[in-house]
Amino acid sequence: MSKINTLEDLNKAGKRGLATLIPSGTKIMVGMATSGIASGAQDVYHALDREIRERRLDIILSRTGSMGMDCMEPLVDVLEPGKPRLAYGKITAKKAPTLLEQIAKGTIETIKPFYRMDEEESIILGKSKRYGDGSVPAYLKEIPTIKEIPFYAKQVKIATRNCGLIDPESIDEYIAKGGYSGLYKAITGMKPEAIIKEVIASGLRGRGGGGFPAGIKWKTCREAKGDVKYVICNGDEGDPGAYMDRSVMEGDPHSVIEGMIIGAFAIGSHDGYIYVRNEYPLAVANLGKAIEKAREYGLLGKNIFNSGFDFDIRISKGAGAFVCGESTALMASLEGAAGEPRAKYIHTVEHGLWNRPSNLNNVETWANVPAILTRGGKWFAGIGAQNSTGTKVFSVVGKINNIGLVEVPMGTPLKDIVYDIGGGVPHGRKFKAVQTGGPSGGCIPEKLIDLRVDFDELWKAGSMMGSGGMIVMDDRTCMVDIARYFIEFLESESCGKCIPCREGVRRMRDILEDICAGKGQAGDVELLETMSQAIIDGSLCALGGSAPNPVLSTIRYFRDEYDAHIKEGRCPAGVCKALIKYSVDSETCTGCGMCVKVCPTGAARGEKKQPHVIDEATCTRCGACLESCKFDAINVK
């Protein structure tokens, strides 16, 4: 493949990309991000491939990333010439032949698509391209458009703009969607200072958790003394419950690479690193292939766009340490050492990796950069809230109907995310809280459902943005158990360097375990609060400094649950095993024997067709009966 040196070369690659993105023949795309594969997308792909070959069909089969609606996976999109793009959810290998027959007949009789797209939007180019002539055949009019689906209606996709639309292995398709035009504009037409000015004007704040203004960070790093500077991408997405960065790295790796090249040019760096967590093998693979492609095209390497600017990127794999998401720990890990953070009064923008000026941003932050360059800082600043501009990707997971990744303008009310996009809590249960910000964040209670989600509002509510995980909880989630869960997480992930975090968090875990075990004492809550303050004040890095947040926010909003555990020996949510009892509702029990069969200790007993009983003494509260009962006859109190 020849190198891309000029705008003409770039446009040529874009034309090649468009020819596969919207081909002249029929194309089927299978969503093959990790979540898609885990739902069976690989089998679906192979089944389609086999059928297409055997029937000698003239159909192009391709892979794509995730459109975010994970609860509908495996997702298969069908694009026929002159027709809207159709999205089919929950496709299995078995359904593959039926789907192909349906395409051949030109119907949607057997398998219904759940939405259609009449046009393909490119946020980078600021325009949409209609499929075919834009007309919708009569038989497709009953299918809602993507914008009519509540899950997508309020979404604005900037960072995840290409996920689920392009083949992540095709650099040409990325270019067809306007990719690398921001880089071209920056390198050939702008001075580094002007680029930084644009990023400052955009108001872009770091999406990794802290929310520090990216442009200011770039400026400080550019101005820092030193010939050798580094640009780093933090792909160590460690917050449990957050996976937007995985989705971007897997589904649109070039957006991160392009962002980094622009950043490097602005800062004056020639070496970049992407640090990816060990748990994301597909992200590592896709980034690796993308870097190779970018090198082949001369977009990485020497003399990019004939400008004399050199830059290249290396991937570094983490090895399973949550603390490595902290910037100084990450840099220590890049140096091949144990990932222990250091005090932050020495700024990494001046003394970072190998003691040289280093600029670190996370995946989502970098992915936003190309859009800011092509559309302008002002455009970006016009989206979202005043001090939190642009969009944010959230992983809306837990006790929610429409589980998936959503990208909405900053400042979107929490209510819209939970009810309109998320579709509310399943099984008619009661919504209790949303946990945001990972282990450093907190729980937002139901009474704050109108909260506008941005960096500052979340902080005011006692939580934080973190990387964007939103774990929805219902009345069957125990808030004391959640506090215990996060503290236990942080205890084992604490690097052990400083005492307040290492010893303090451990003692807090002891107290919380006691409360959950029914051994809580009067004064425990106050003791937890005092210890929290000491840990916040005394810890070296943000891991310790924010470790007490889940405890403090649950005490703040759910004190009654702590009291129920301590004073009444009761777990209102029915979670803490020492405080709950399993019993059978003799009215609804049909005596089917299922619980007897699955009970590992023989605690569930009874004659066939007679109401069963659970023996409290031998019951281990493992939940096997509850999970297997088809008649909802198991009570937990």
Place this chain on the structure above:
Amino acid sequence: METARTDERTKLREIIARYHGEKSSLIAILQDIQEAYNYLPVAILKMVGQEMDIPLMRVYEVATFYNAFSLTPRGKNVVEVCAGTACHVKGAINLLENLERELEIKCGETTKDETFTLEQVRCLGCCSLAPVVRIDGNIHAYLTQQQIPDILRNYRK
């Protein structure tokens, strides 16, 4: 015995050469060693120190700091129960306890026949499929306790 040692040293040198012997690549080198041996044998760690001129203490520090490394042999199939928040609120702890019962080992241990190692993993980032367990790299989604015996049987084959 001597030849075995020489063979292992040659194998190790190959791994180190992939990274041009750079000390900063220690983590990647240990990852490759774990890939080759399924764990980090102490004898090999000592060789790493000698070959790369890194004090054994440093090698050991890195090998014990990161959760992905194991200093004891692991089973043929590694069973990882996701302990992410989404999995937690959907009852991952019950899956872990069920697996402990089925495999007759505690979390972190390996079965006597070395078929399975049971571990907890922080978050696999498949929160939409919670609760999940990853076995041998394959993710089992929306897992229930009832499915566990059949799934394990497939890996025993």
